Amino acid sequence: MKTKERRSRLAVGLISGTSMDGIDAALVRLSGSADRPRVRLLAFVTVPYPSEVRQRIMNVAAGVHIKAAGISQLNFLLGELFANAALRVCRAGHIAPGRVSVIGSHGQTIYHQGAPEPSVGLKGPAGPNTLQIAEPAVIAERTGAPVVADFRTADMAAGGQGAPLVPMVDYLLLRDSRKGTVALNIGGIANVTVIPAKGRPADVFGFDTGPGNIVSDALMRHFTGGREQYDAGGRVAARGKVNEPMLADMLCHPFFSQPPPKSAGREQFGGDFVQHCFLSRKKYRFEDLLRTSLELTAQTIVDALARFVSPETTINRLIVSGGGAHNRTLLKRLAELLPGLTVELSGRYGLPVDAKEAIAFAILADRTMHGLPGNLPRVTGARRAVVLGKIVHP
Amino acid sequence: MKTKERRSRLAVGLISGTSMDGIDAALVRLSGSADRPRVRLLAFVTVPYPSEVRQRIMNVAAGVHIKAAGISQLNFLLGELFANAALRVCRAGHIAPGRVSVIGSHGQTIYHQGAPEPSVGLKGPAGPNTLQIAEPAVIAERTGAPVVADFRTADMAAGGQGAPLVPMVDYLLLRDSRKGTVALNIGGIANVTVIPAKGRPADVFGFDTGPGNIVSDALMRHFTGGREQYDAGGRVAARGKVNEPMLADMLCHPFFSQPPPKSAGREQFGGDFVQHCFLSRKKYRFEDLLRTSLELTAQTIVDALARFVSPETTINRLIVSGGGAHNRTLLKRLAELLPGLTVELSGRYGLPVDAKEAIAFAILADRTMHGLPGNLPRVTGARRAVVLGKIVHP
Numbered sequence: 001m002k003t004k005e006r007r008s009r010l011a012v013g014l015i016s017g018t019s020m021d022g023i024d025a026a027l028v029r030l031s032g033s034a035d036r037p038r039v040r041l042l043a044f045v046t047v048p049y050p051s052e053v054r055q056r057i058m059n060v061a062a063g064v065h066i067k068a069a070g071i072s073q074l075n076f077l078l079g080e081l082f083a084n085a086a087l088r089v090c091r092a093g094h095i096a097p098g099r100v101s102v103i104g105s106h107g108q109t110i111y112h113q114g115a116p117e118p119s120v121g122l123k124g125p126a127g128p129n130t131l132q133i134a135e136p137a138v139i140a141e142r143t144g145a146p147v148v149a150d151f152r153t154a155d156m157a158a159g160g161q162g163a164p165l166v167p168m169v170d171y172l173l174l175r176d177s178r179k180g181t182v183a184l185n186i187g188g189i190a191n192v193t194v195i196p197a198k199g200r201p202a203d204v205f206g207f208d209t210g211p212g213n214i215v216s217d218a219l220m221r222h223f224t225g226g227r228e229q230y231d232a233g234g235r236v237a238a239r240g241k242v243n244e245p246m247l248a249d250m251l252c253h254p255f256f257s258q259p260p261p262k263s264a265g266r267e268q269f270g271g272d273f274v275q276h277c278f279l280s281r282k283k284y285r286f287e288d289l290l291r292t293s294l295e296l297t298a299q300t301i302v303d304a305l306a307r308f309v310s311p312e313t314t315i316n317r318l319i320v321s322g323g324g325a326h327n328r329t330l331l332k333r334l335a336e337l338l339p340g341l342t343v344e345l346s347g348r349y350g351l352p353v354d355a356k357e358a359i360a361f362a363i364l365a366d367r368t369m370h371g372l373p374g375n376l377p378r379v380t381g382a383r384r385a386v387v388l389g390k391i392v393h394p
Numbered sequence: 395m396k397t398k399e400r401r402s403r404l405a406v407g408l409i410s411g412t413s414m415d416g417i418d419a420a421l422v423r424l425s426g427s428a429d430r431p432r433v434r435l436l437a438f439v440t441v442p443y444p445s446e447v448r449q450r451i452m453n454v455a456a457g458v459h460i461k462a463a464g465i466s467q468l469n470f471l472l473g474e475l476f477a478n479a480a481l482r483v484c485r486a487g488h489i490a491p492g493r494v495s496v497i498g499s500h501g502q503t504i505y506h507q508g509a510p511e512p513s514v515g516l517k518g519p520a521g522p523n524t525l526q527i528a529e530p531a532v533i534a535e536r537t538g539a540p541v542v543a544d545f546r547t548a549d550m551a552a553g554g555q556g557a558p559l560v561p562m563v564d565y566l567l568l569r570d571s572r573k574g575t576v577a578l579n580i581g582g583i584a585n586v587t588v589i590p591a592k593g594r595p596a597d598v599f600g601f602d603t604g605p606g607n608i609v610s611d612a613l614m615r616h617f618t619g620g621r622e623q624y625d626a627g628g629r630v631a632a633r634g635k636v637n638e639p640m641l642a643d644m645l646c647h648p649f650f651s652q653p654p655p656k657s658a659g660r661e662q663f664g665g666d667f668v669q670h671c672f673l674s675r676k677k678y679r680f681e682d683l684l685r686t687s688l689e690l691t692a693q694t695i696v697d698a699l700a701r702f703v704s705p706e707t708t709i710n711r712l713i714v715s716g717g718g719a720h721n722r723t724l725l726k727r728l729a730e731l732l733p734g735l736t737v738e739l740s741g742r743y744g745l746p747v748d749a750k751e752a753i754a755f756a757i758l759a760d761r762t763m764h765g766l767p768g769n770l771p772r773v774t775g776a777r778r779a780v781v782l783g784k785i786v787h788p
Contacts, residue, residue: 056515065459070514072505072525077516079551111466120464121450122471131466135523136784137547153531154786157473371787390530390784392548393765 007031010042010099012089012145013362014082014134015106018188018266019217019323020057021229022048023082025089026358027100034372037172037363043093044355047085053077061110061266071110071133078108079138086143098144104365104389105139105149106357107132112152114161114263128156140394148365148389155375160382163263167193167206167379168367169360174349175199179316182305183346185356186324188214189264190301193379196313205312206379207260209304210253211269212324215293218274223286231290234329240291243284250277250296251303260308261381297324298333305338321346325353364388401425404436404493406483406539407756408476408528409500412582412660413611413717414451415623416442417476419483420752421494428766431566431757437487438749441479447471455504455660465504465527472502473532480537492538498759498783499533499543500751501526506546508555508657522550534788542759542783549769554776557657561587561600561773562761563754568743569593573710576703577740579750580718582608583658584695587773590707600773601654601702604647604694605663606718609687612668617680625684628723634685637678644671644690645697654702655775688724696731715740719747758782 008031016023025045032038049057060066060074082105090097111131119126136149152162170183170193183193183206190212196203216237217230231237255268278289309315318341324330325345335343346356364374373385402425410417419439426432443451454460454468476499484491505525513520530543546556564577564587577587577600584606590597610631611624625631649662672683703709712735718724719739729737740750758768767779 052516059515060462063461063463065461067457067459067514068454068465068505068525069457069507071462071465072507072523073513073516073520075525076521076523076550077513111462113463113466119467119471120461121453122446122467126467127470129466129470129529131462131469135547135551137544137551141548141551141780149784150531153529154535156470157529157531157535368787386535387787390544390786392784393762393781 009101009366010095011362011366012086012100012103013358013360013365014085014103015357015361016108017357018109018214020049020054020061020108022046023085024355024358025085026355026362027089027093027095028359028362030363030366034367034370039173039350039359039363041350041352041355041359042095043089044352044358045085045089045092047081047088049081053081057108057110062271075133075135076138078133079135082107082134083139083142086139100143100145102365102369103139103143103145103147104361105134105136105147106151106361107134107149112162112265114163128161130156130162136390136392140392144394146369146394147392148368149392150390151361151364151374151388154386154388155380155382158382158384158386160375160377160380161261161263162380164191164206164208164379165364165375165388166357166360167204167376168374169363171195171201171204171376172363173351174319180314182309182315182318184301184318184320186212186297186320186322186330187357188212188217189269190297190324192301192304192309194309194313201376202378204376204379205260207262207308208264210255210264210300211297212322214266214269215274215278215296216290218271219278219289219293222279230323231327234294234327236287237290237294238329240285240287240289242295243288243292246277246281247292247295251299256300256303261379294330294333298330298337301334302337315341317342317344319344319346319349321351321353321356323354403495403760404489405756405760406480406494406497407752407754407759408479408497409751409755410502411751412503412608414443414448414455414502416440417479418749418752419479420749420756421483421487421489422753422756424757424760428761428764433567433744433753433757435744435746435749435753436489437483438746438752439479439483439486441475441482443475447475451502451504456665469527469529470532472527473529474536476501476528477533477536480533494537494539496759496763497533497537497539497541498755499528499530499541500545500755501528501543506556506659508557522555524550524556530784530786534786538788540763540788541786542762543786544784545755545758545768545782548780548782549774549776552776552778552780554769554771554774555655555657556774558585558600558602558773559758559769559782560751560754561598561770562768563757565589565595565598565770566757567745568713574708576699576709576712578695578712578714580606580691580714580716580724581751582606582611583663584691584718586695586698586703588703588707595770596772598770598773599654601656602658603698604650604658605691606716608660608663609668609672609690610684612665613672613683613687616673624717625721628688628721630681631684631688632723634679634681634683636689637682637686640671640675641686641689645693650694650697655773688727691718692724692727692731695728709735711736711738713738713740713743715745715747715750717748
């Protein structure tokens with residue numbers, strides 16, 4: 001990698017994840033070399049989707065049939081909403097949007113297929129493909145800043161699964177010459193990035209471990225009639241007991257034993273999974289189901305480290321980010337199951353847990369603008385390291 | 395505009411139009427200044443879509459309901475087909491694809507909405523929006539060349555209709571200091587670019603005049619049971635007579651009296667229009683319907699010139715391109731209706747009639763790579779001239 005020092009510059013990262021709650025927007029100041037950037041978070045906002053829009057996106061992502069017109073309109077509508085989130089985070093940081101050197105917009109995933117599958121409406125299989133929407137030309141026009149979007153397509157065109165992409169950022173910001181590090185992000189899906197001590201980019205690997213908060217969030221919404229979106233602090237789960245037979249059943253899901261690279265989504269652990277594994281068993285207590293879903297998350301993370309990481313490299317610390325980092329019950333359980341490791345939050349390293357993914361896409365966009373690759377082939381399965389995304393000039 | 399001379403360079407343009415027959419690919423050598431480029435066509439190929447794919451795209455564009463998965467898979471599949479067309483035209487021109495400085499891919503339009511309309515699946519109106527597919531990251535990866543794609547979105551984000559875009563290229567290549575020029579492209583839809591003598595970019599205007607070959611092609615397919623896709627040379631129409639009452643009816647369509655800027659598509663003049671205006675009247679002869687549809691094309695072009703062009707500027711010549719330029723009956727009829735004008739084919743000016751649109755997107759992509767705007771605000775209705783498209787680096 002190039003190591004030339006570069007001027008300090010402003011960047012914005014935008015993402016709405018699998019939970020589809022709203023748009024996370026991070027404004028950062030980047031400095032230092034491309035090889036070891038320094039990042040300072042200047043502002044962070046989350047702009048919830050209007051409930052009608054959220055419901056629409058959830059339906060589209062769940063496979064509802066829709067006209068091409070519907071997708072096209074939604075793409076432009078989300079472009080306006082993402083642009084608005086970018087403008088808001090700039091206002092929060094007291095920065096004129098035109099001063100931002102790049103906006104990295106992940107967009108909203110409405111379909112992601114990491115492996116060949118039978119195609120919809122045509123004979124034969126469809127290769128890996130992905131669809132993120134939120135028109136970047138709209139974001140560029142409203143903000144006056146260059147936009148990089150559609151980060152996953154280039155990796156998939158090069159034979160990768162298009163995910164996960166955050167590991168490059170973990171590598172850039174969290175690596176250590178003496179400590180083997182695992183960066184654990186617990187969003188809807190949980191994923192790990194493994195950075196061996198003194199590791200180079202080609203030594204880094206990572207993969208999705210399975211459900212993060214996706215199951216717990218779905219259960220909370222179900223049992224509160226939509227009033228509560230998540231189990232704050234893991235307080236409900238803390239009152240429950242693990243249902244061991246139910247847990248044992250779920251641990252047999254083939255995803256968990258599949259070797260990396262692998263990525264998971266709503267396809268595997270969304271509504272169908274929750275319905276089948278949890279809600280079809282009406283005789284159990286609410287808090288026990290929450291506790292069991294938390295145990296599923298904790299054990300599949302720990303199991304993945306034991307199966308796929310420890311045989312390869314020594315781990316000294318686990319750095320946790322994502323919404324799940326607020327779940328004290330889950331963190332406590334992880335610490336119990338991993339007695340040899342230091343368990344820390346990513347905020348300690350300049351990556352506040354909620355802002356980390358948005359910050360990551362600001363950094364990936366900055367790399368694209370400098371012609372640097374953003375994927376890690378060993379992580380995504382791509383044939384080579386590629387420059388990610390599409391550049392739109394305002 | 396910048397006038398600096400630039401080095402000779404290779405570019406490829408790719409487009410599949412509203413007729414959805416297949417992918418036109420042009421390989422050109424560009425030289426000269428950005429203000430007055432010189433273009434030489436090195437190779438041109440048309441790669442038909444597999445019939446199953448064509449039918450699928452036609453259905454999706456016609457508003458069939460489909461899962462997001464179907465759109466995502468089709469985007470990647472068309473990316474492979476467009477990449478293949480780019481590779482083929484390079485092979486035909488004996489050029490290694492990696493030597494191409496840029497590929498401009500228009501993609502395949504599956505939805506285009508130039509004005510606000512009630513939205514699909516959400517309350518309230520949806521603003522202008524458009525959806526072109528054929529994943530450019532796939533084209534970049536397969537060819538090793540940078541790709542510019544999605545040319546229409548930036549203009550629409552800036553308040554334009556996203557069409558027509560070819561007028562910039564007409565301006566660059568066909569303008570004349572002494573002659574007022576109208577460039578007429580007769581594809582599925584017919585459109586004109588008006589370039590006053592000594593005109594500057596801000597003097598150029600243009601718009602869609604209405605149906606080009608779209609009606610005639612649909613009638614041919616209907617009456618031959620799909621064996622013939624178009625009326626070759628206008629030979630069937632030449633045998634028929636105009637049905638005057640039917641023609642008078644159609645000329646009342648509100649599109650024709652609407653002042654520019656305006657753009658038309660399958661939405662106005664596709665299957666529904668053909669069914670309603672032609673096929674619902676079973677007692678007429680096939681050749682008379684063809685002749686009447688030809689007269690509709692000719693008269694709406696001539697009428698548009700009289701209504702919207704002549705009051706503004708003097709026209710000396712009409713330069714015709716597109717598939718309709720092969721229709722001798724139509725050209726003869728245009729010459730009869732426009733006795734004061736020279737009617738020529740664009741091939742005379744280095745733009746072979748069939749290759750013109752593909753060449754145009756090669757030139758527009760070249761402009762984007764040099765940071766130059768590609769739209770003409772007076773033509774599209776945009777608030778300002780903008781750099782078009784999204785850049786994907788291989």
